[in-house]
Amino acid sequence: MAYTTRKSLLRKVREGDEIGWREFYCTYRPLILRRGMDFKLRPQELDDLLQRVMEEFFQKELLAVKFDIDNIPPELTFRYDNGRGRFRDFLRRVVTNHACKILRARRDQRPLDGDSPLPDPEAGEDARWEQEWRCHLLNEALRELRNQVAPVTFQAFEMSSLKEHGARETAAFLGISPAAVYTARSRCLARLRKIVKELEVRP
Amino acid sequence: MKHYTKAELELYRHGEMGVLGRLQCSRHLRECPTCARRMKELGDDDALVGELRESLRFYRDLPAAEPRRSASTRHRTS
Numbered sequence: 001m002a003y004t005t006r007k008s009l010l011r012k013v014r015e016g017d018e019i020g021w022r023e024f025y026c027t028y029r030p031l032i033l034r035r036g037m038d039f040k041l042r043p044q045e046l047d048d049l050l051q052r053v054m055e056e057f058f059q060k061e062l063l064a065v066k067f068d069i070d071n072i073p074p075e076l077t078f079r080y081d082n083g084r085g086r087f088r089d090f091l092r093r094v095v096t097n098h099a100c101k102i103l104r105a106r107r108d109q110r111p112l113d114g115d116s117p118l119p120d121p122e123a124g125e126d127a128r129w130e131q132e133w134r135c136h137l138l139n140e141a142l143r144e145l146r147n148q149v150a151p152v153t154f155q156a157f158e159m160s161s162l163k164e165h166g167a168r169e170t171a172a173f174l175g176i177s178p179a180a181v182y183t184a185r186s187r188c189l190a191r192l193r194k195i196v197k198e199l200e201v202r203p
Numbered sequence: 204m205k206h207y208t209k210a211e212l213e214l215y216r217h218g219e220m221g222v223l224g225r226l227q228c229s230r231h232l233r234e235c236p237t238c239a240r241r242m243k244e245l246g247d248d249d250a251l252v253g254e255l256r257e258s259l260r261f262y263r264d265l266p267a268a269e270p271r272r273s274a275s276t277r278h279r280t281s
Contacts, residue, residue, distance in 0.1 A: 167219070180210075
């Protein structure tokens with residue numbers, strides 16, 4: 001039985017759908033911040049990085065109007081052109097480029113304040129980015145899984161496996177048998193693998 | 204030959220089967236490649252769960268504050 005109500009952002013990217021500002025922001029904010037933290041950006045710089053990346057994706061519309069960044073109209077959207085290559089690579093380049101610009105500006109403003117060399121946006125950090133992307137992918141897959149299985153199945157899986165409460169405790173809490181908890185876990189992991197595989201196809 | 208489900212094998216490996224059931228399962232696992240493979244798959248499941256927990260932790264400690272400044276008035280540093 002399918003409970004799907006919401007298409008994940010990665011699916012939208014792949015299928016060339018319109019992507020809303022808020023959805024993009026909520027989905028990619030953690031990944032962008034993590035990447036910024038890899039470059040040891042300070043809190044204000046992380047904030048700046050986030051906005052720069054958002055502007056890169058929604059630039060035309062953002063520059064045309066004046067409003068608070070938290071009150072972006074829902075009709076503000078973008079469509080990813082798959083001709084640009086893999087979305088994950090494109091996003092990595094955008095985020096890394098802006099992180100480097102911020103670091104360069106910091107160095108220019110305070111040349112004596114730590115003189116570490118700037119990272120090369122095209123090299124080096126790929127393995128780390130792949131790991132960060134994998135975490136992002138799994139988080140997305142989990143969100144999608146929640147919509148695809150019965151609530152009690154997800155709850156049994158989440159409580160026993162992700163929150164480590166154990167099968168007995170979970171079973172007692174949900175009023176089901178421990179075997180049913182394990183069945184839920186097995187079902188969720190099988191479905192999750194399928195979702196991850198689907199999400200990995202292109203973006 | 205009747206095969207064990209993953210849920211039953213979970214009960215076995217977590218010591219949640221009765222004594223008789225445990226003995227039967229143990230003997231069956233020695234003789235049945237299908238169930239032995241299924242048992243091994245549970246190890247793969249554990250690895251995936253570990254990865255999922257790590258992914259959740261990965262996002263947990265991020266700065267909570269969201270940007271508040273106007274996008275159009277932000278001071279550009281480049």
